[in-house]
Amino acid sequence: MIPLKINKNATQINAEVISNKKVGPYHHMVFAVADMAAHSRPGNFVAISVGGSQSALILRRAFAIYRAIDKGPMGGSIELVVAPHGEGSKWLCARNIGEFVDLIGPLGTAFGIPTTNANTMLIGGGYGSAPLFALAELLKNRGCRVDMVLGASTANKIYAPLEGKRSVSSLTLTTDDGTAGIHGQISEAIPRLIREFGTEVIYSCGPMGMLSAIAKIADEFDLAHQCAVEEAMACGIGVCMTCVVPIKHEDGIKMVRTCIDGPVMDGSEIIWDRKTVLDAL
């Protein structure tokens, strides 16, 4: 999954906000990005400047691409699902139609697609479900079975738009508080669903704790597992070395950048146990 040329296809543009709708606790935002859309693959992300030119927020914010449309009525467009919980994402969610943002993309690795028909399971936590719908469409078009499992702490934090559901063979919801779907943490439901659907490949996106739990299950069932990880990024383009995750390496441990070698990574390569990492350093 390591790209041949770092940041290949990435461009920096001023992108016009062409839609901004509140969906539950999230904002669904659409940006006019011209040619950038054609280069975007499920799993890629964009990095956006926030706060305006005089802002004390000096770092970009990274967002997984929810959907990229190559030739729409406004030319190429990219859609994001943004949770307004920090200063930067709140600023972004407050942008009106017609305003422009400084946007770099597409960045990072994309989900790998099986070469033969496979039974796939797509697992998303919270707004981590965002990049999975475009992936579902791609997998379905390749003839794969697509079972989607979405979990969140409570019902309204599950992001599952109507148009996203078209491409899935089944949709299972889980909530920690039992307000929708299966009551409990998403990872608790997964083993039973794997057996039921005959899952062969797992794709996941969400908080690191959830990804770690799914990696363990994938290992037990001996399934391929691609996960889109989330680490705090300063640059998004590979120069700052802050967004690293530890992976297994012949010398013990290697820190790789989630903006360049990720965000989509092989779940079996990542060292999820923090104590193992701290002991090795």
Added chain:
Amino acid sequence: MSALDFSTKIGSKRFSNPIFTASGCASSGQELSQFFPLSSLGAVVTKSIMTKPRTGRATPRMAETPSGMLNSIGLQGPGIDTFLEKDIPWLIEQQAKIIISIAGETVDEYGVLARRLRALSGISAVEVNISCPNVENRGQVFACHPDTAVAVIESVRRNIGGELPIIAKLSPDVTDIVEIAGAVINAGVDGLALINTLLGMVIDTNSMRPKLAGKTGGLSGPAIRPVAVRAIYQVHQAFPNTPIVGMGGVASGQDAFELILAGASAVSVGTATFGNPNAAMQIKEELSQLLTKNGLNDFRDAIGFAHRGI
């Protein structure tokens, strides 16, 4: 109106323009080459390299602060062998001017690194990073004491031979930066890099614990720019003939101009690149316009201008 002479010199080496990257803020250059040709920079200053591959610290390694950020990377890198085998030939191919930054845990390690650069062609200078704050103990911050700073520079000088300019990168976290600067100048450096990050800390009020895995980190960004201007001004006043590569929160041509007026012969762009991969190119363009606007057709006339009497 005559054309702007934008060139600058450090020791025996001439650079086509004074805008450099800052070590640790451009990796080894490949990441930025998608956004602009590296040959249009005055120089690429590579991420400080050590003798052996280094994993660096655990995460979180970063905390954003008002107009700044803390980093705690811990000098992650491939080690000098891989670096010289892969990164340097690639940079030479890009026709970039190269300044190699080196870092060591001991005085001897700096000497070993300098020896590896001895016969290397295609590089323009070596930056001796004796001020990385992300090390196990303050005793390893060689730039905190004149004696240890001098020991490192002498070791590099002895081992590197030849004409390659040596630039010492100093820390602002000292009582008197002029004293440290004077000591390394006496030890034979050709230039100074001012300033490295300031040691800082953020505590997460939700977890009620330090936000960084390494607890402390280096503060960079516009928040530290006045500290950089002060350090450059003081050192240039004391040693006007020693070229200074200025850095610290430069995000615009005006910011770069400020450091140059204080006494910098070149300006490195660091954290601004994290927010904008094209920052160095924009700063270069803005600076050239500012110089022309102020009637400074020779860039060198602007260096240390703020020190001149009215």
